[in-house]
Amino acid sequence: MQITALNGVGAEVTGVDLRRLTDRAEVELKQAFADHGVLFFRDQDLSPDDHIAFARRFGPININRFFKATPTHPEIAEVRKEKHQTTNIGGAWHTDHSYDQEPALGSVLVARDLPATGGDTLFASMYAAYDALSAGLKQTLEGLRAVHSSRHVFGAQGAYKGDAENRIGNAEAATQDAIHPVIITHPLSGRKALYVNPAFTLHFDGWTQAESWPLLSYLYQHAIQDAFTTRFVWQKGSVAFWDNRATWHYALNDYHGDFRLMHRITIEGCALS
Template sequence: MTLTITPTQGVGAEITGIDLKALSDAEFQAIEQAFAEHGAIFFRDQDTNEDDHIAFAQRFGDININRFFGAHPGYPQIAMVAKEPGDTDNIGGGWHTDHSYDFEPALGSVLVARELPATGGDTMFASMYAAYETLDDELKSAIEGRNAVHSGRHIFGEGADTHYNQSDAGEGRIGNSDVAETLKDPVHPVVITHPLSGKKALYVNPAFTVSFEGESRDESAPLMSKLFAHVFSSHALHTRFVWKPGSIAMWDNCSTWHWALNDYQGQRRIMHRITIEGCALH
């Protein structure tokens, strides 16, 4: 088997010719480099159990135990991203990036498909490197040197709402109002320099970014909406990942957004997610 990295249209790369259960150090380094460069990496036909999933994720760093999603009954490191046939909402059903409400946002997540609906349930990804690069000069100068405030309280706390119509809520499968109330609404730069690649990325998202620092939500809305609209409408920087049995996706929270499509009502979709700790962003 030869490790091959094939960029996908829009964002990400598909990596073939490897078995994630038995990676050499050289293969891991190639994967880590592809992750830093492409922002999302996709694998097919992987026969992994929970221990293999944990071992692969741990090669990237420490595991972040999710405070809001239900845990796998046997493996606290694995968060269940589940939608049962009777559920209407899903987890991550709008464009977002995970963990921007933390001071040190998680580096990324490794999501493994365990039970898929017969049709639907694809995940969209968008490149925030390309989003920044393709902003017009006026927007680039409007955000230069600015910071934004992020929060998870409206999503995970008491009376969670669906602000920006980009809810990450999921009918009781997520939420922990005690923990949510301790969230402190960190400030991050609107344009970050990526900790792994050194490239600039747009770092605001519709689910968790509430305002520019020093402005109210209303004052921020005109410019913030332009940034979001740029990403929504720039289809050239999106990719759509179609899950199959054995598929695994790993995404970078600093340089991508994602969106779990909720187009499979009445069917079950069970995914296992492991999230890797990150660092403060500058």
């Protein structure tokens, strides 16, 4: 097995079959996951059961309460865009489940049906974003906490209201608000990381939204510099496994008129400090 760091964020892992991991390979992957934030695999042939078995090596599975599940495996959420649809799922910078009290450890996304062109995913490193901040701004942010919510995205009046194919549902469950440190110490690596994101962070705790926006806007633009990002081009057999505490991601919506289906499993995490 070879693990090759990429420019920006993440590492490509070759020479491994995720259906047949040895104990040694599992240990190496867990360390690489902590070090790089996102791991990319090619030429895998994972059945839904294989997908679940791989995810369970890293922790309990979170049954997503908003995404439509596959018909046969409730552990697997569909990330689907039909040919006639103009909006996709995840089409803005975000990190999954930051609105939970114990945000998700990570997500394992498997390509099932890809458009002829387009549909790539961008990733950004929140380790690198933090490291590049000035000493003064780091000191300011260390004392701040931020409020995250699911209501404005998955709620009855949220961004996905009126989705005709019911890709997103259960709006009555969109009651999660959580407060997390703006700078976290990552539970696996021990490194500092920036922990706010454009999709789910509302404002700094104790600040108004108007007061929060100038600084949050600066951090959002800072975090997506080219030096911190990687673009992953999906192919048949591709798998991405990202850490939601150390990265953001953005699913590009550049394949109108074509179909795309991905299978995602989310892994339970822990409280952040």
